[in-house]
Amino acid sequence: MPAKKVIIVGGGFAGLKAARALGNKSDIAVTLIDRRNYHLFQPLLYQVATAGLSPAEISGPIRGILSQYKNISVFLDNVESVDLKNKKLQVPGQSLDYDYLILACGAKHSYFNHPEWEENAPGLKTLEQATEIRRRLLMAFELAEKESDTEKQKQHLTFVIVGAGPTGVELAGAIAEISRHTLMKDFRRIDPSRTRVLLIEAGPRILAAFDSELSRKAARDLEDLGVQIWTNTRVTDVKNTSVVLGEEIVKASTILWAAGVQPSSLNKILGTPLDRAGRVIIEKELCLKDHPEVFVLGDQACLMGEDGTPLPGLASVAMQQGVHAANQILRDVKSQPRRPFRYLDKGQMATIGRKKAIAQIHNLKFSGFFAWILWLFIHVYYLIGFKNKFFVIWQWAYAYLTLKRGARLIVDKEWRSQPKSSV
């Protein structure tokens, strides 16, 4: 009997876990397709955006990660469309047959039908966005140092973060720390500690996914760092250098977007039922109702948890689903009945800054230094590759001890030599 052709789209947490679970299994031929050549450890992406870590330290080449599995081929490609009926996947220049398809394309930012806002308020989902945010962040201080007009200077030193989920909180905390510690001695004309960091949240409280007591603790910790928190505040427009909040206008050179996410645009062309957020509605076995050979995982899919609410967009959900989907395929091959997915809740955590974090595991709640240590070790533990683990620990140890940051580079997008510039 010929090997079953399994195509995995996406080298994120779900896709990579699925691939590994199918690695070197007999009668299985896996093709993993991603438009990136690397796996990105998204939980630490905010560290790249805030000059704490380098891109290579939170990502690893997918080929390298999977090279030990002889039955897995990796292709750098864009998926153009999926023909569920004929079990075909279209990539530029060719169409690929599959027996099983695992879609784990993740999510990107949603600007609530205002795509034009992205230019003024980048989100934080990719390495390119992280380095762009880093560029804007560091550039703002440089411009402030050059600026003689105090009003403009104030604008350069105002940072607005829209959305107070974990990413927004982590960005706000890190920016506040950079301005108060890292850059303290580096400028002559401006006082970076006069930086204004504004965290805007439409809902009644920050970190809404957490227990209210923890989210209150986090808010206090952020305010200790000098972050101003505006809850129940809705953004009505994002201009080039200002955020409009109904009546109010806040002038800021740097505006960052950490509000909504939307699943991969592939969902729109799948022709299967989607939930209101645009996520594919999947069965308990993580497959499509009419296409049991097609699994949709992680942020791209919507599965109700035992409490009747959709499972959260967490790495642990994606990883568990990846393994589960792979196992169902293996059970099929062994003609064993499939099993429903059960999410083992590993809790959730968010870091506010150096020495401060919150963590929630079932009814256990942690905050402060212990939660931060917990956060640190869990993130390092799950980071792929010994080398990266090792380096990240040292970067953090270094940053912790010296308050310096390892990656304070303003890198252009343009690589061609620029005749106009003289230096």
Place this chain on the structure above:
Amino acid sequence: MPAKKVIIVGGGFAGLKAARALGNKSDIAVTLIDRRNYHLFQPLLYQVATAGLSPAEISGPIRGILSQYKNISVFLDNVESVDLKNKKLQVPGQSLDYDYLILACGAKHSYFNHPEWEENAPGLKTLEQATEIRRRLLMAFELAEKESDTEKQKQHLTFVIVGAGPTGVELAGAIAEISRHTLMKDFRRIDPSRTRVLLIEAGPRILAAFDSELSRKAARDLEDLGVQIWTNTRVTDVKNTSVVLGEEIVKASTILWAAGVQPSSLNKILGTPLDRAGRVIIEKELCLKDHPEVFVLGDQACLMGEDGTPLPGLASVAMQQGVHAANQILRDVKSQPRRPFRYLDKGQMATIGRKKAIAQIHNLKFSGFFAWILWLFIHVYYLIGFKNKFFVIWQWAYAYLTLKRGARLIVDKEWRSQPKSSV
């Protein structure tokens, strides 16, 4: 008496050394201007281009490096023009007065009056160029893996490096190693070790600045790695995916430029005598003949050595000149006579690859493993910042032991989320 205003343009080896030598000196107010916010350790730039190191590991923020010197201000700016007569420097939006001016703007690539070649054959002078080269390098293997047409596959697996100076040799050696070791197990359809690396040199031998015996040794070592060396070969055209060598045409997806360099374009508007290479001709004291208050250093200037040939474009020359220029300013302030610059020849070295390098110090010649160890320690020693030293050693130890490379990322230039792409 008011403090002497010293403006330094360029935060490279020369500018940074000059700034440090003037740091916290009484009666001296220093302004350092660079269009980058970081100092780049150029000797290791090829390691970024070949995925061995991350940009942040070979560069440090100029502000951070100089923050301890209270009399130094750093500005991120482009110098538009210099008014030697009135001692004024023009940057966007303002003009700055100076008592002393130190120009250390370095050099960029020269395409011998064929600027249009740059698009097809990037050079290696900036971090942006390094990451662009890394992108093309890694992408070539990805495209080869996808390609079914064997001719096209061959083209993707052909790498042409133009110019066999240290940079060209280091690039060729590293690419050969990546294909033979790093990527060996990562592909399923192609055999990366079938990669063709072609090093093209117009002159009669590679590494012409070195003793002929050493350059012959280096050539043998490169050939051991599988590099093909074509000397006495002139490039007549660089097309999108091919290099024209007179009659001959070599098809290659990746073409890298390591041939000529030209000094900063600022030289053209200075209105002072330039040598044939466009470098500013300076006095033995490193200043301009008619403007003793203006010093021009490093790759931007031309000073004859004791042997009657111009001093080489080496970091050690730039660093020594930076210190010397600073000292002459200090001597002026103390109304002591100036002294001529004497280059203390520290020799030169080039690395061919893992465990292989050549070094030449006066009449001493080293090659092979010992030279490589020497190269390694000297480069780490001069690398700015303890953290970077530490990390680079570990990156190298890791690469040396595992043959892996730490920074195999294909990063886009575009940061905006791309609706067309599905993953």
